[in-house]
Amino acid sequence: MKRINFKIEEIVYLKTDPELLPRIITRYQVSKGSVVYELGCGAGTSWHYEFEFVRIKDELNKQIGFNKDANL
Secondary structure: OOOOOOOOOOEEEEOOOOOOOEEEEEEEEEOOOOEEEEEEEOOEEEEEEHHHEEOOHHHHHOOOOOOOOOOO
């Protein structure tokens, strides 16, 4: 069984949200191979896997991918 790493009522930020709006975890669903979380933002909700969001907004500023200065 997968481990639950986030708690209900915890505030998180979606990595793909350009506005970086805070979202609250309202519930989660556990299956044999995965955990998905329902995130609320305003009047709407959406379901996401753990790799799609972070606890701390500053983690989103880290560069992902290849270094611009790398010689390929």
